[in-house]
Amino acid sequence: DIRDPARPKRLSAVADSNFSFWHSASFNNDGTKMLFTDEWGGGTQPRCRATDKPEWGADAIFTLTNDQMTFRGYYKLPAPQTSQENCVAHNGSLIPVPGRDIMAQGWYQGGVSVFEFTDPARPREIAYFDRGPIDATKMYVGGSWSAYWYNGYIYSSEIARGLDVFELLPGGLLSQNEIDAAKLVHFNELNVQDQQKLVWPASLVVARAFVDQLERSSGLTTDRISAVRQSLTAAEQASGMARRNALTQLATQLESEAGGSSDGAKVRMLASEVREIANVAR
Template sequence: MTSDNVRQVAHVPKTAPLDGEDDVGTDLAFQGDYAYVGNFGGFSIFDISDPTKPQIVSQVACPAQQNDVSVYGDLLILSIDEPRAGPECDSGDDRRSWEGLRIFDISDKKSPRYITAVATDCGSHTHTMVPAGETLYVYVSSPGPEPESETCKPPHELIQIVEIPTKSPESAKVVAKPDIFPDRSNTEFGSGCHDITAYPEKKLAAAACFGDGVLLDISDPVNPKLVQQLTDKQNFQIWHSATFNNDGTKIVFSDELGGGSQATCDRNTPRTKGANAVYDLTNGKPELRGYFKIPREQTPDENCVAHNGSLIPVPGKDIMVQSWYQGGVSIWDFTDSANPKEIGYFERGPFQGGSLAGSWSAYYYNGYIYSSDIQEGLDVLEIKDPLTDPAKQVKMDDFNVQTQKSY
């Protein structure tokens, strides 16, 4: 069940020690000839110098939800959104007293080394890097509060900012908890943000904060300022993530209707729910233009909703690849903001295990699409299409999706 212009060129199943029942495949980051893949059990480093033959370089057992991953220089950062007994990888969950960020030294890809950790209120569901010279600022997104929790007491601000000195990462610490819009009332999902995408070159960030979409001015990375707050109570349930187009003139916000565990790609769910909303930035302010949802109906047993994706770097066009859990991987064109359309897809069909499954993240990097599948492991896809072929001329040295760079 794959479009004619997309083919799977490689597949690497999950392997021990990250192949247990609870070892969910999560996010991806890239650097040179390496791909870094998060997993509830830890993370893996792949050699992708030949994308058709990815090779496991190392795997680190470091259990926690979500273990979303980013890389910067010799540093790897993991988001921990689950109270643990302590910050180290071998800490259990017998005492639920710590959650936040874990930081590793990856200068030796065969033997990553734990450096330190930073506790953050309500943990870190996802995180976003904003480099500033020799300092790396990390925006931490997490839901909350949970009054009975040891790690997530009220009140809970939308964003926390961690400062990591790149020459002395062991001294990383929380330096700010900005109150971006104090008049906002908590949604049914609590306060906090789910995901933030920064575009440092444009001095902008777009935050998906559960009940709201937010455009921020990050000219001063430690003091982000509200530009505009968006609401869409009719169509959006969980504002999940955001993507700027290359020019910084559009934002795609996605809605994770049902939290990713429900079958929302069916005829009973409106096309504007569990979908993407395309906003044009007009005079610096977002204006809604259209919605996109995959056109392929899924079965009642397939969890399916808009999830993590990235731009395909086609000059003069706005094209994304995106994961849809068991809806597979979709490639779609939003150059015409009001009339976005799918131009290719990869889909496995229903997972026979009957549990949460499908593509968690799907990103384009140096000619290929890499998909982290919750149950199945790492997939490498190739799209051959006149619309996307120019992207093969764009070479990136590294790629962390939540920290956009122009191409």
């Protein structure tokens, strides 16, 4: 607790026998999870080979409840790398997809991995970039030192080969609405270590991102997903009081449906977003 910076207090501590070098820590956006990186080998050694344990040189994910951390799972680059590629977990940042915990992270010559840890016990990769070793016959230190999301793009500082700039494309694990919603978060300047709070403006694209997530999780039936999308489109085409009334009615319906959904928390997020859009409708 650093509210009194002259008298900081330790609230909780964890240890992990699989960790060699506790390098960095990141919160998710709502502060309910923490992700620690282990820079086993100091970033200059090949630590992502098929023979290396998945718990070593990885990310450890903890949940945070009442100031206490509980271990939930590990994430490590899923694609084995060669003995000529220095590779280990390193610097990354959150990607502001509403309703999900997604991170871009540099893994030296392992490249860039974009992964989700919304379910901290089952993190999964959803996108990657890996150009291969600098030299397939001998080791050179290189690769992505960091991968940071900034205003719609991922910037990776490649030690040996320069700056890489990436843009996400939609696929089965990430929709165009989710990408567009992430692009609504804009910073004039960004220091990733500051962990600025991610805040989205009230927007139909955010609501549509939640609908896509509910479709992916089967949190609403196929027919209901289709009906919600039609309602959002109709509201978008309306204006003034007609738009506000349509959105308010939809929000009320969704609130009543949340209790019967297998993904009730996400339905409530959608309902809250729709109501917020209604409140700013003109």
